Amino acid sequence: MKKVFILGFFLLFMLKTAAKETEVPKKIYIPVITKQVDTSFFQLIKSGVEQAAEVYDIETTFDGPKLGESAEVQLDLLKSVLSKKPQAIILTALDSQAAAPYLAEAKAAGIPVIGLDTGVDSPIVKTTVATDNYSAGAFAAEKMGQLLNGKGKVGIVALDRISEEALARTTGFIDTLKKNYPDIEILPPQYDSDTVARAKEATIALLTEYPDITGLYGQGDDISTGIVEAVKALDKAGKVTIIGFDSSRTLSDAIKEGIVAGAISQDPVGMGYVAVQTALSAYKGEILPAFIDSGFFWYDKSNIDNPEIQPYLFE
Numbered sequence: 001m002k003k004v005f006i007l008g009f010f011l012l013f014m015l016k017t018a019a020k021e022t023e024v025p026k027k028i029y030i031p032v033i034t035k036q037v038d039t040s041f042f043q044l045i046k047s048g049v050e051q052a053a054e055v056y057d058i059e060t061t062f063d064g065p066k067l068g069e070s071a072e073v074q075l076d077l078l079k080s081v082l083s084k085k086p087q088a089i090i091l092t093a094l095d096s097q098a099a100a101p102y103l104a105e106a107k108a109a110g111i112p113v114i115g116l117d118t119g120v121d122s123p124i125v126k127t128t129v130a131t132d133n134y135s136a137g138a139f140a141a142e143k144m145g146q147l148l149n150g151k152g153k154v155g156i157v158a159l160d161r162i163s164e165e166a167l168a169r170t171t172g173f174i175d176t177l178k179k180n181y182p183d184i185e186i187l188p189p190q191y192d193s194d195t196v197a198r199a200k201e202a203t204i205a206l207l208t209e210y211p212d213i214t215g216l217y218g219q220g221d222d223i224s225t226g227i228v229e230a231v232k233a234l235d236k237a238g239k240v241t242i243i244g245f246d247s248s249r250t251l252s253d254a255i256k257e258g259i260v261a262g263a264i265s266q267d268p269v270g271m272g273y274v275a276v277q278t279a280l281s282a283y284k285g286e287i288l289p290a291f292i293d294s295g296f297f298w299y300d301k302s303n304i305d306n307p308e309i310q311p312y313l314f315e
Contacts, residue, residue, distance in 0.1 A: 199226025
């Protein structure tokens, strides 16, 4: 009888333990940790995250370093959310190598990690939700080729030569021009032009060395602003076909004034929304593709004021 009682107690204990381990949380918690929390771009991503959280009735937080803060701030945030045992984590890593121990901790705890925007360089990450920057660069090249009627000389003012997003935006642009517009001469890209001042300096150098440039491609909002300032300073505004990337007040005004032909804009709201959907899928154990394109679109003078476009033009 005693043996039966002990066996019954043991079985009851095991059943309670198993139930606890497989217990569905009262409310799913999916935190988002970004590389910059206070920029317009990431605030729009936050908007998409919050929309998805409301639709799917989940709890979320949106944190990250402020502009200029170190990667240590992000690592502290990652450590904090791990202690809360979330159902999934969405992450844009400032330093993937430094984040590796925390990613390993997440994996050991069965917490899926989803990359966002520039993502995380780690095999632990289930997938990355971001803009297909190669396709965006290719699209910019098609627009440039069409606007130049397949002839001319084009300069590229690039973010850098090492980040995946910069390389993809450059490679997609160059590959497409070479393939579809062989009569357009492509000048060596000007790298490390990731601020307005550096982009302006690089553009002035390009226009001075190659005064017959007919097209300029800028890879980001600060770069596009720097290009606009440079052509104005050299009295070349409206004389060079400029294609930008992302958005800013300066870029929008330049498009309306005819200084910039148009620009590629990402969809940060959609990116945030899809990231939450994807994190939910990962929590449920669904198979995910290695990359999920959140989309991009072209805007110019003809559609910049359209209601569908306006919400996505961040400043």
